[in-house]
Amino acid sequence: MKIIIVSTSAPELADHKTGLWLEECAAPYYKFKEAGYDVEIASPSGGPVPLDSASLGEAFLTDACKKFLFDPEAMGMLSHTTKLSAVDLAAVDSIFFCGGHGTCVDFDDDASIKNAIETLYGGGKVVAAVCHGPTCLPQCVKPGSTDPLVKGLTVTGFTDTEEEAVQLTEKVPFLLEKKLREQGCNFERADDWHPKVCVDGNLVTGQNPQSSESCAEAVVKILSA
Numbered sequence: 001m002k003i004i005i006v007s008t009s010a011p012e013l014a015d016h017k018t019g020l021w022l023e024e025c026a027a028p029y030y031k032f033k034e035a036g037y038d039v040e041i042a043s044p045s046g047g048p049v050p051l052d053s054a055s056l057g058e059a060f061l062t063d064a065c066k067k068f069l070f071d072p073e074a075m076g077m078l079s080h081t082t083k084l085s086a087v088d089l090a091a092v093d094s095i096f097f098c099g100g101h102g103t104c105v106d107f108d109d110d111a112s113i114k115n116a117i118e119t120l121y122g123g124g125k126v127v128a129a130v131c132h133g134p135t136c137l138p139q140c141v142k143p144g145s146t147d148p149l150v151k152g153l154t155v156t157g158f159t160d161t162e163e164e165a166v167q168l169t170e171k172v173p174f175l176l177e178k179k180l181r182e183q184g185c186n187f188e189r190a191d192d193w194h195p196k197v198c199v200d201g202n203l204v205t206g207q208n209p210q211s212s213e214s215c216a217e218a219v220v221k222i223l224s225a
Contacts, residue, residue: 001223002038003094004087005029006113006136007078008102009045014171016101019050023060023209024098024130025078026068028216032096035220039077044106044113046083052100060209085112089119094219098212099131099158104172107136114139121149121202126222130206130215131158137205138179148183153200155185156207162192 005028007020025041032039043049054060068074095116097107107113113136121127122143129136134157140149160177163169181187189207190196196207197214202222206215 001036001093002040002091003032003096003219004084004092005032005039005041006084006095006097006116007041007043007049007081008100008106009043009047009049010102010105011050013101013104013168016168016171017053018101019052020055020098020102021052021100021131021209022055022065022068023062024100024133024212026064026074027062027212028096028098028130028219029068029074030064031213031216031220035224040087041077041081042084042087043081044084044110046081046086048079049081050102052102055100055209064213083112084116087116089116092120092125094126094128094223095120096216096219097129097133097136099133099135099209101132101168101172103132103135107133108173109139110136117149118143124202126202126204126219128204128206128215128219129157130212131208132176133157134180134205135176138174138183149203150180151184153185153203154188154198155180155200155203155205156188156196156198156211157205158208159189159192162208165192
């Protein structure tokens, strides 16, 4: 099984320093490695991925994060990501979009991301996204249709109240929950900062950083069926 973890390439949102929220890459990375998958890390621009310094704070530095930071192979991948447009999608079994506010800059209007999602989802492969990762979804349409990909599907993502709590409502290009609801999905959520994962066919979504591990576990469960 080959799985691509996609991270943001963007270090800033407006004047707010951001990047990848490390847990959302580290937790899935090790879940997929434990399952024996071939894991590759990609990004829209390729090359080094900026880390959101807040995700390295003591309260958020999970065991997976600590392991990742001291793992030469993992950090090597994060420092030399593959450009997503260069990935051979025919060889990919699943794609996992992690978050961080950097995704609000380069996930929501990117041809390589749109192509990867529509190609893999249309081919019955597993598409997953956690926290701000689902920012990649609104640009996508259902196979052979102009309808939004999420229309009629049960999904989750970073909620409007969580965005308000981190005081970035005015910085993001759109509120993710509001946008997904506008596209006709069945949006489900847990309380702020509590794990929540939705699985609808081959689309898997997680609400927040706390959902990173369970989101990856849901992917593994589908691929193991």
